[in-house]
Amino acid sequence: MVVIEGLSKSFQTRTDKVLAVDNVSFEVAKGEMVTLLGPSGCGKTTLLRCVAGLERPEQGKIMMSDRVVVDRDRDLFVPAHQRRLGMVFQSYAIWPHMTVYQNVVYALEGKRMSRSERRKLATDALEVVKLSELADRPATRLSGGQQQRVAIARALVGQPDALLFDEPLSNLDAKLRIEMRTEIRKLQKRIGLTSIYVTHDQSEALAISDWIIVMQNGRIVETGRPTEIYRYPRTIFTAQFIGETNLIPGKVAGIDASKKQVSVDTSVGRFVGISIGAAIKPGDKVRISIRPEDLLLDPPLAEKSWNRIKAQVDNSAFAGSVVEAELRCGDYPIHCLFGRDTDLSPGIELSLGFSPEVCVVLPDDGSFADDSQTKPKSDVEQ
């Protein structure tokens, strides 16, 4: 278990002070994997390094398995090598002057145990990451994926209280990344290790975590299970950062408290959606968020409660399993995903529908970013 309370850390640059982590608190339950997710420069790595003991926070408290490791009020700071943690670095940080086996067994050197015990533990750890055959190979003569496995074995072998991952997959190519993240997830579940995982890749975060913590400018924006956070984002920032979405601006027309439903007037019609985040009242400026896969072509007439819109096809692209369509509804571009046999020619008008359940009403906090320019694509951003 890891508990973090009111943690702050700033850096002194030449001109001013930058608050990298700003009063952050959260908890990681035993055996769970929590992901810190955010764009680069949001403070997630600094936060992780504070937990590791590689940075000294200015304020706050960190507890691990009921042991306080940082408490700035009492001026307590346990150095990194006494925290019983394992860490996987972005650059792997494999020691180039050692073999694979030496890299792993080094992590046991400080522990009181016999030589044979050490040997067994290291061999087991290499077994777990499927590198037993390469144990005597110089560590530099491995591929990127294999080096990453060595780093994981090294972090695991000492049986740490918690495991920290600092963007461990961002130096791998796209295919290997997906393979490795599945493996990391399986391993973490099997061993039941408490883990904190830092990434800027939203699809990685969705696939790997029990909980996601979305960060922006050193603060926590929101926290939730991957499904929750994807389906019911509470802020425009999260809705845009995780997955793709269509955001249409409007004003709140009415609130049905019993059904938790909100009706919103937009320039392309009135829609009914749900609201989970901050309290909103009639007349507030909002945006509604609908995921591309939730817009259905020619919705069944029986669904009386559904929202309906008409949109023109601007462009469509066949992408194998789906057809990606760019539509236009009034002034707003709408992105849609249809079944792969859908035949769309530019200019035709489609009628679309979506249930109020998938239409999330978000308060307009001015954080809307023009999709086409600022959306971080997982494969592009390195």
Add this chain to the structure above:
Amino acid sequence: MEELAAAKPVSPVQPASEKHGAKRRLPLDWRSIVLVLIIAFLIYQVIVPLVGIIWTSLKDVRPGDREFLSVRWTLVNYVRIFGNKDFWSATVNTIYFALASSLCAFCTGAFLAWAVDRTNTPLARFIGMFTLGRIIIPGILITVSWIFLASPSIGILNYLIEWLTGVKRVLNIYSFWGMIWVLSLELSPLAYLLLSASFQSMDPRLEEASTMTGAGTWRTLRRISLPLITPAIGAALLLLFVLTVENFEVPLLLGGRAHVRVYTTEVYFNTARTPTDWGLASTYSVALITLAMALLFAYFRLLRQGEKYQTITGKDYRPRRVDLGPWRYVTCAVCLVIVFLTTGAPLIVMLYASFLDRMQPPTLEAFRAMSLDNYREILAADARTIGAMWNSTLLGLGSATVVMLVVSVISYYVHKTRFRARKALDFLSFVPIAIPGVVLGTAFMWLYLIVPLPVIGTLTIIGLAYLTKFLPFSLRFVSTSMIQIHSELEEAAAVAGVPWWKNFYRIYLPLLRPGLMAGWFWVMVHAYRELTISLMLARSKNRTASVIIFDLWENASFMGLSAFGVLMFIVLIVLVYVSHKISQRYGIQEQI
């Protein structure tokens, strides 16, 4: 490039491209001609003198003799040398002297690099800057000022010790350990430079990974940090060792009275005596080159191993600094003492001596007797001193400019073309690194006894020798910039139909400017302060400032020497300042 020219254009605008293809054939020929010329020039500059030395060592007649050019060799010089006790004592001296002083220099430099780059020692930036800046001070000035400080007869420190304790002549700089003291102080800034680069290029994540496994500072240092920089340490040690073997100033000025003769001084004395003993001088040279080559071979093997360890991740990182707690004031104090010993003390004593009429301890009396007489004498009475200063300046500026021009063309061929001969070019410009200054001086003297060009006794012969000497290092400066320039930049211009020489002038030279400026600066400073070659080739008209210092030292006119040394230092500072300003100005222009 050849591929580009050979490829048949398949674009729709075929006629136009074909025209370009026809046009490009002529510049291609020009490039080959220039290449052949450069290779021929390098063979003349590098291989001929080297072969000459070996040739002479196998001859029992002087160069210029008719017998000399015949292909009848003899081992008589080698027999003479190996049978001589002096040779073996010189060998032992060379190795002991080089070993001890390179180790001392290394330890000092390593301590500085560690304190400045890897700890939170206060004033680190200041200490680093001073240590690097110190490299420009001519070695002979440092050596002479240590004579002022610790010679048994006139050393100020000896006066002070006598005054404090009553014991006379405690320190003697004219001794084996005195030589080591001076040389290790002189080389420690270079050791710092060599090590600080590798300290800074180490990925701190490797150490953090060790910390995360539960290893404390000590185990991380012993098992991770040290093994990782071992190749760099080995390489630095070897290079320092080579430089101490090749060092000339210190054994020349101190070794005579200390009765420590080494290879370099043996070469010099056998050349300087009349008649010149060419056989012995060249045989000693061959021994010196053999030693240097063997060491350099080991050096480059280590360097390659070090590169294998380098795990550059592309992320820019700052090295992790160790928090020393209160100890940081101790390290700071030690660093400041080192800086004072390498830089402060020599400069102060030289300045002090330059105002006195005879060497004496700093008493009130001495300060009262201070005057500018020495300067007046040096500047007015002796016209050749001004001439020497001018010679040095001219050599510094001239050889820096010529060397950088030649080197940028060489670098272009080596890195940006696919001529098969470019390997030879690379090799030829690298060989001089193994030729010590004394050998180079001897070789060039020998060369122009044979080649009927009237250059002996002029600045040209010194400049030509400098061209060979500074080739390897200046090529490094340019090549690092050259590698960064993508060939596509030139290819784009070539496709646009711009001729090759215009490409070089308009695209490469401006982009190479940072490397060229750095290299120019380096050559300028080193050519200005150089003593070995200029002394070997000195006649009456072409004496440089460093040679004049040596003359003044031989005549025991120490006070005039101090004044001249101070002037020489001032001229150097002005040169450095002006060229720094110029490069800064170009830098700003580049940004616009």
